[in-house]
Amino acid sequence: xxxxxxxxxxxxxxxxxxxxxxxxxxxxxxxxxxxxxxxxxxxxxxxxxxxxxxxxxxxxxxxxxxxxxxxxxxxxxxxxxxxxxxxxxxxxxxxxxxxxxxxxxxxxxxxxxxxxxxxxxxxxxxxxxxxxxxxxxxxxxxxxxxxxxxxxxxxxxxxxxxxxxxxxxxxxxxxxxxxxxxxxxxxxxxxxxxxxxxxxxxxxxxxxxxxxxxxxxxxxxxxxxxxxxxxxxxxxxxxxxxxxxxxxxxxxxxxxxxxxxxxxxxxxxxxxxxxxxxxxxxxxxxxxxxxxxxxxxxxxxxxxxxxxxxxxxxxxxxxxxxxxxxxxxxxxxxxxxxxxxxxxxxxxxxxxxxxxxxxxxxxxxxxxxxxxxxx
Amino acid sequence: xxxxxxxxxxxxxxxxxxxxxxxxxxxxxxxxxxxxxxxxxxxxxxxxxxxxxxxxxxxxxxxxxxxxxxxxxxxxxxxxxxxxxxxxxxxxxxxxxxxxxxxxxxxxxxxxxxxxxxxxxxxxxxxx
Numbered sequence: 362x363x364x365x366x367x368x369x370x371x372x373x374x375x376x377x378x379x380x381x382x383x384x385x386x387x388x389x390x391x392x393x394x395x396x397x398x399x400x401x402x403x404x405x406x407x408x409x410x411x412x413x414x415x416x417x418x419x420x421x422x423x424x425x426x427x428x429x430x431x432x433x434x435x436x437x438x439x440x441x442x443x444x445x446x447x448x449x450x451x452x453x454x455x456x457x458x459x460x461x462x463x464x465x466x467x468x469x470x471x472x473x474x475x476x477x478x479x480x481x482x483x484x485x486x487x488x489x490x491x492x493x494x495x496x497x498x499x500x501x502x503x504x505x506x507x508x509x510x511x512x513x514x515x516x517x518x519x520x521x522x523x524x525x526x527x528x529x530x531x532x533x534x535x536x537x538x539x540x541x542x543x544x545x546x547x548x549x550x551x552x553x554x555x556x557x558x559x560x561x562x563x564x565x566x567x568x569x570x571x572x573x574x575x576x577x578x579x580x581x582x583x584x585x586x587x588x589x590x591x592x593x594x595x596x597x598x599x600x601x602x603x604x605x606x607x608x609x610x611x612x613x614x615x616x617x618x619x620x621x622x623x624x625x626x627x628x629x630x631x632x633x634x635x636x637x638x639x640x641x642x643x644x645x646x647x648x649x650x651x652x653x654x655x656x657x658x659x660x661x662x663x664x665x666x667x668x669x670x671x672x673x674x675x676x677x678x679x680x681x682x683x684x685x686x687x688x689x690x691x692x693x694x695x696x697x698x699x700x701x702x703x704x705x706x707x708x709x710x711x712x713x714x715x716x717x718x719x720x721x722x723x724x725x726x727x728x729x730x731x732x733x734x735x736x
Numbered sequence: 737x738x739x740x741x742x743x744x745x746x747x748x749x750x751x752x753x754x755x756x757x758x759x760x761x762x763x764x765x766x767x768x769x770x771x772x773x774x775x776x777x778x779x780x781x782x783x784x785x786x787x788x789x790x791x792x793x794x795x796x797x798x799x800x801x802x803x804x805x806x807x808x809x810x811x812x813x814x815x816x817x818x819x820x821x822x823x824x825x826x827x828x829x830x831x832x833x834x835x836x837x838x839x840x841x842x843x844x845x846x847x848x849x850x851x852x853x854x855x856x857x858x859x860x861x862x863x864x
Contacts, residue, residue: 566858586858587851605816607849610858672842 363648363726364692365713368405370398371721376699378423378430379715383703386715386723387411387430389418395432395442397449413440413451420465420476427471433462439476439486441495454495456484464510470517472539477508483522485534485554500532500555509569510613515577519558523568529561529582531595563590563601570613570624575709581622583611589624589634591642604634606644615700617728618710623648625697625716631726648726649691695720742782748775749788756792760799766806768796773817778862786864793821793864798836803843815848819856820864 371390378387385399385408395411395418416435423430430442430449437458440451456462460479467474476484476497481504484497505526512521514531518540521531535542535552542552564584571582580592587610591602611626620636631648697718702711703725715725752771759768772793777785800806810818822844825837845853 565861584858585854587854605851605855607851609850610854668842668845672838 363728364724365727366725367692368723368725369721370405370723371396373695373719373721374699374717374723375417375419376421377715377717377723378421378701379703380423381425381428387421387423388717388723389421389432390721391417393417393434393436395421395430409449411440411442411449411451413453414438416461419461419463422465422467422474424467424471429467429471431465431467431474433465433476435461437462437478439465439474439484441474452495454486454497456486456497457499458482458484460507463507466511466513468513468517468534469515473517473534473536475511475513475520475534477511477522479507481506481508481524483508483511483520483532485520485536487536487539498536498554500534502555503530503532503557503560509567510571510582512571512573512580514573515575518552519577521571521573521580521582523571523582525567527562527564527566527568527584529563529568529571529580529590529592531558531580532556533558559595559599561590561592561599561601563592563603564588570611572614572616572622574616574619576619579616579619581614581616583614583624583626585610589614589622589642591622591634591636593640602640602642604642604644606632608632612696612698613700615702615711615714617712617714623700623714625700625718627696629693629695629697629718629720630691631697631700631716651690692724693718693720693722742780742785745777745780745782745785746788749777749785749792752789753792753795756796760796765796765799765801766809768799769793769806769818770810770814772796773814773821776817776821776864778817778820778864790821790824790864794825794833797821797825797840798833800836800840803839806840807843807847812848815844815852816855817864819844819848819852820859823856824864 373391375389375391385397387395387397389395393414393416396407397409398405399408414434414436418432418434420433433439439454439456442449442451458478458480462476462478464477473487483500486495486497489496504524507525508522510523518535519531520534523529533552533556535554567585569583580595583589588603588605593600609627611624613625615623617623622634624632633645634642635645636642695718697716700716703713703715704711713727715723717723755771756768776789822837822841825833
């Protein structure tokens with residue numbers, strides 16, 4: 362059973378992030394606060410409450426090496442929190458947004474972070490030591506609608522974004538003084554800040570959850586039309602492969618290895634996608650096995666009643682309703698919105714990861730060593 | 737250019753229509769539906785084409801009596817486009833059409849899953 366630990370930490374969680382040593386988790390319980398929980402003895406204790414934002418916090422990221430927390434909120438602001446002594450001290454980052462911030466992520470080198478917003482812009486923020494503050498540079502062009510997710514390429518320069526205009530784009534975020542030009546990789550024209558490297562117009566519906574594979578060769582994102590898009594060799598000759606699946610859409614993805622992706626979304630059960638030897642991606646299985654018999658709840662019991670009305674036939678009442686939802690035997694009871702890796706630094710394959718969702722649970726998953734993870 | 741393409745499409749749909757009538761006379765309603773669904777004009781904005789193709793799909797769809805049997809010989813590649821036409825049918829409000837659409841919708845959802853419904857709803861670009 363891949364779900365190792367299930368923790369009910371709030372009524373509803375918008376996003377979460379783990380501390381570098383993995384003993385503490387920072388989450389937003391669907392309000393303007395960040396709660397940090399520490400697992401001591403055998404129970405969870407709330408050790409800190411970070412209270413500075415005015416509205417819901419839509420993104421949290423906790424950097425591995427520098428131990429800084431960055432938060433982004435619907436109040437159009439972002440704060441970088443530094444741990445000083447026993448307190449978390451916030452530093453406001455002026456993003457210059459006129460709409461909500463929707464997602465945030467530290468770059469691999471942790472010297473920059475990217476914020477996607479409803480203002481159709483992406484803010485790339487970097488630290489200016491002379492003035493002791495974080496400066497925000499905006500990528501204003503190209504997006505036609507809200508930026509729902511951002512993902513950094515391992516090279517710390519390229520950033521992929523997804524948007525509700527259905528497209529996935531890759532930009533250069535090269536900043537003079539912060540990034541160093543890697544000799545021999547690309548022409549200087551490509552490296553200009555805000556330059557769009559590629560625009561992928563594969564989905565005709567909102568896109569979410571973009572992620573790069575560990576090597577940066579493959580890009581994957583989820584469309585709201587129950588399709589996952591895999592793009593190989595994005596820089597030189599992008600070749601796309603769509604996987605349309607039977608179930609409800611996904612909201613976030615995670616590359617477990619070069620050839621295995623886990624997707625989470627409205628089906629409350631993580632989905633596993635794998636790439637075979639010929640390079641073809643496909644849906645492999647659900648991470649958890651559903652325990653109840655499928656005879657009465659073909660589509661999931663919350664729909665049985667609705668379908669019953671649609672088709673004008675009576676359905677057996679016994680298994681319908683909330684009870685059968687719990688009886689389904691899967692960890693999450695509501696939409697999973699966030700999935701993040703929990704591997705130790707240097708691990709090539711992610712065997713341990715966590716997910717959080719609208720049911721207020723943080724679930725830790727572990728793929729046991731018997732599970733074959735294609736590299 | 738666009739004009740020529742549209743005229744070509746309309747001709748193709750007329751051609752399809754004749755083929756379908758023949759197939760129905762031979763009691764091959766599933767083949768007729770496949771022919772109707774093939775090369776549907778989803779990537780044009782021209783409503784005449786779409787309506788013309790809908791008439792053809794509707795004709796084939798209403799001729800189906802054995803829905804379960806239909807699915808045993810309908811390839812999965814037709815599922816998404818069929819779902820789009822089912823919703824077009826349900827939108828007409830016409831009783832016999834809606835009854836038939838609901839009958840097929842139930843089985844199609846069983847076969848193709850909720851993802852199929854999502855794809856027909858979320859795609860506002862390639863419409864039927």
